Amino acid sequence: MPLNCSSLAARVPHVSGSGRVINKFTPNHVGSLFFIHHQNPSKYIVSLSNFNQSCSSSTMEDQRNLRVAASEPEKYYKELDVAVRAVQMACALCQRVQDSLISKTNGQVQSKDDNSPVTVADWSVQATVSWLLSKSFGRKNVSIIAEEDVQKLSEADASGLLAAVVNTVNECLAEAPRFGLEGPNMALGASEVLEAISHCNSTGGPTGRFWTLDPVDGTLGFVRGDQYAVALALIEDGEVVLGVLGCPNYPMRKEWLSYHHRYHRIITKLTPPTSESWDKGFVTYATKGSGKAWMQPLLHANKKLVWPNSARPVQVSSIDDPASATFCEPVEKANSSHSFTAGLAHTMGLRKQPLRVYSMVKYAAIARGDAEIFMKFARAGYKEKIWDHAAGVVIIEEAGGVVTDARGHPLDFSKGIYLEGLDRGIIASAGAKLHEKIISAVDASWDSSSL
Numbered sequence: 419m420p421l422n423c424s425s426l427a428a429r430v431p432h433v434s435g436s437g438r439v440i441n442k443f444t445p446n447h448v449g450s451l452f453f454i455h456h457q458n459p460s461k462y463i464v465s466l467s468n469f470n471q472s473c474s475s476s477t478m479e480d481q482r483n484l485r486v487a488a489s490e491p492e493k494y495y496k497e498l499d500v501a502v503r504a505v506q507m508a509c510a511l512c513q514r515v516q517d518s519l520i521s522k523t524n525g526q527v528q529s530k531d532d533n534s535p536v537t538v539a540d541w542s543v544q545a546t547v548s549w550l551l552s553k554s555f556g557r558k559n560v561s562i563i564a565e566e567d568v569q570k571l572s573e574a575d576a577s578g579l580l581a582a583v584v585n586t587v588n589e590c591l592a593e594a595p596r597f598g599l600e601g602p603n604m605a606l607g608a609s610e611v612l613e614a615i616s617h618c619n620s621t622g623g624p625t626g627r628f629w630t631l632d633p634v635d636g637t638l639g640f641v642r643g644d645q646y647a648v649a650l651a652l653i654e655d656g657e658v659v660l661g662v663l664g665c666p667n668y669p670m671r672k673e674w675l676s677y678h679h680r681y682h683r684i685i686t687k688l689t690p691p692t693s694e695s696w697d698k699g700f701v702t703y704a705t706k707g708s709g710k711a712w713m714q715p716l717l718h719a720n721k722k723l724v725w726p727n728s729a730r731p732v733q734v735s736s737i738d739d740p741a742s743a744t745f746c747e748p749v750e751k752a753n754s755s756h757s758f759t760a761g762l763a764h765t766m767g768l769r770k771q772p773l774r775v776y777s778m779v780k781y782a783a784i785a786r787g788d789a790e791i792f793m794k795f796a797r798a799g800y801k802e803k804i805w806d807h808a809a810g811v812v813i814i815e816e817a818g819g820v821v822t823d824a825r826g827h828p829l830d831f832s833k834g835i836y837l838e839g840l841d842r843g844i845i846a847s848a849g850a851k852l853h854e855k856i857i858s859a860v861d862a863s864w865d866s867s868s869l
């Protein structure tokens with residue numbers, strides 16, 4: 419059924435101001451404070467420094483409720499914990515590879531059959547995350563759909579490339595304890611790395627549980643030294659129940675998003691951040707139905723990840739006037755029609771220049787309130803893959819936003835690796851009012867478009 423204002427409102431998660439607070443004492447989380455959403459008692463750890471801000475209205479009754487809530491099951495808590503730590507590790511891996519790609523042309527950019535560039539980072543992240551999930555939950559309990567396969571890596575002339583991947587994976591896994599995860603007892607061999615990559619061969623579907631992973635989303639941005647994301651999500655019975663997005667180059671000053679990351683690098687060199695400052699990059703995450711989305715900074719070199727790693731909540735923007743709203747879209751016109759979105763912007767009264775950013779960083783920008791709208795209109799016949807959207811959708815929804823196809827239907831993650839049935843395009847927005855306007859504008863101009 420097409421979307422109207424009331425159905426949209428129903429889909430926007432209700433965030434109650436009156437959470438309950440508990441103390442929970444576990445080896446990992448001594449003295450952490452949990453925020454409990456009234457309608458959904460999933461627990462969220464809030465760092466002590468954020469506690470006063472987030473939960474200062476707690477009462478005696480709240481304190482009593484804590485003890486009750488402490489015995490409630492923590493749905494997806496372990497999955498979220500492992501997923502965030504694994505994505506943190508993947509971000510560190512990607513940063514190292516991107517730095518070396520940029521500093522020298524060392525042959526790490528390969529060409530896939532579709533000619534899109536793929537680097538050592540894609541395979542290495544996939545192997546690392548797959549290995550960590552299997553280690554944490556047991557190999558037989560872990561199904562993963564991910565972007566890469568081992569075909570190219572297994573070719574006879576790819577031994578150098580495979581060695582680089584194995585080396586990168588082992589370098590990363592050796593750091594697992596620093597991120598609070600268990601690493602291998604000894605370095606993985608090539609066959610174990612290939613096995614971890616090819617274990618990501620799930621085909622998804624309407625039942626059961628599987629992970630989706632885009633090891634390096636926005637490969638073009640990655641090889642160009644610009645924005646990219648690591649995207650991990652958990653899908654259960656066709657619903658995205660947990661999403662984690664690592665955005666290593668996301669600048670803390672949002673105006674830097676509009677520039678090529680190269681400029682940010684130059685400026686950072688001119689005015690180096692202090693070692694403790696949160697200069698760029700974060701991991702953002704949410705679990706379905708919680709009404710909260712979070713972000714935590716990337717782990718500084720040599721530091722140990724102590725959960726929740728200074729996490730703080732993120733929320734979508736409250737701007738609902740198109741004249742003040744920023745819309746973002748893919749950088750490449752081959753991936754989304756810039757002329758169609760320009761027409762929509764004109765119709766809707768969006769006055770600002772589009773923010774063109776590589777990868778699912780666009781979803782993070784909406785969730786953080788740095789932009790209000792994301793639109794993607796791929797050419798007819800292109801089928802969107804679930805790993806390109808799953809994590810971003812749940813994070814935006816829990817941050818208070820809305821994501822649908824361009825007819826207003828929810829995205830369907832239950833049909834295998836593609837978003838089957840996706841109509842016209844993808845729209846994410848900060849709220850129902852803006853969303854409704856975009857969908858009406860699409861309706862009005864669709865027939866006369868060439869899409």
Ligand SMILES: Nc1ncnc2c1ncn2[C@@H]1O[C@H](COP(=O)(O)OS(=O)(=O)O)[C@@H](OP(=O)(O)O)[C@H]1O
Nearest residue numbers: 634635636637748749750752753775776777796800
């Ligand atoms: N022709 C076409 N149309 C639409 N989408 C396509 C197309 N080809 C690829 N892809 C998928 O889009 C992912 C990149 O999307 P972005 O929004 O990041 O685009 S852009 O890089 O900013 O231009 C990109 O993800 P990555 O491969 O991880 O980079 C692809 O999954």
Ligand SMILES: [Mg+2]
Nearest residue numbers: 632635636806
């Ligand atoms: Mg992708």
